[in-house]
Amino acid sequence: MVNKEKLVIETERLLLVPITMQYAEEIFKEFNREITTYMSPKPAKDISETKAFIQHSIETMNAWINYQTVILDKITKEFLGCAWLHADNPKTPELGIWIKKSAFGKKIGREAIVGLTDRAQKNLDFEYLFYPVDKDNIPSRKIAESLWWILQKDIDGNDIVTNNQTIDPNSEIHWVEYRIPKKQK
Numbered sequence: 001m002v003n004k005e006k007l008v009i010e011t012e013r014l015l016l017v018p019i020t021m022q023y024a025e026e027i028f029k030e031f032n033r034e035i036t037t038y039m040s041p042k043p044a045k046d047i048s049e050t051k052a053f054i055q056h057s058i059e060t061m062n063a064w065i066n067y068q069t070v071i072l073d074k075i076t077k078e079f080l081g082c083a084w085l086h087a088d089n090p091k092t093p094e095l096g097i098w099i100k101k102s103a104f105g106k107k108i109g110r111e112a113i114v115g116l117t118d119r120a121q122k123n124l125d126f127e128y129l130f131y132p133v134d135k136d137n138i139p140s141r142k143i144a145e146s147l148w149w150i151l152q153k154d155i156d157g158n159d160i161v162t163n164n165q166t167i168d169p170n171s172e173i174h175w176v177e178y179r180i181p182k183k184q185k
């Protein structure tokens with residue numbers, strides 16, 4: 001178990017704090033079909049699923065590995081969404097984010113992602129962070145492109161697209177992958 005205080009990330013307008021059960025209702029309410037259009041996980045059918053996810057995240061949180069946060073407004077502490085670093089393979093941790101619908105378009109997504117990647121650069125030893133995005137997820141791709149992350153291409157210069165079934169049998173995701181190399185000191 002780690003000292004959770006140390007795992008808080010502060011940016012100009014936001015706090016990213018380790019997830020706790022206190023956010024179960026908001027996550028259950030806000031993580032809906034519209035949000036998950038381009039995501040592999042799908043909305044929980046019952047709040048017990050959300051609580052099980054939070055419990056698992058708390059139990060497996062280990063410093064910056066499996067780092068699952070809620071994004072809060074720094075002043076009001078309003079819940080704005082979630083961001084995470086999942087490192088099944090510590091050499092190539094995966095970065096992810098969702099913002100609640102009512103907070104879209106305020107550059108919160110970019111600010112949170114920048115806070116998270118900066119902290120990962122400082123605290124984690126990795127080869128690259130990866131950010132899988134559905135090829136049609138324009139806002140998410142714009143964040144990656146604006147930060148100059150590296151889009152993976154094949155030998156002919158075409159984007160590498162991987163088709164993945166989601167947990168919903170009727171939905172498929174078409175991932176492209178951005179990579180963020182470890183900064184050399």
Ligand SMILES: CC(C)(COP(=O)(O)OP(=O)(O)OC[C@H]1O[C@@H](n2cnc3c(N)ncnc32)[C@H](O)[C@@H]1OP(=O)(O)O)[C@@H](O)C(=O)NCCC(=O)NCCS
Binds near residue numbers: 138140143
């Ligand atoms: C992707 C997401 C996190 C972006 O968060 P956000 O705070 O709304 O995004 P930002 O305000 O930081 O904007 C990022 C860029 O997308 C653009 N953008 C935002 N909404 C857009 C839309 N509906 N259509 C086109 N561009 C859009 C912004 O103008 C900005 O572009 P810019 O750099 O050219 O100014 C948010 O849309 C989201 O949670 N989506 C659902 C979950 C999801 O898909 N997560 C990502 C999985 S990879």
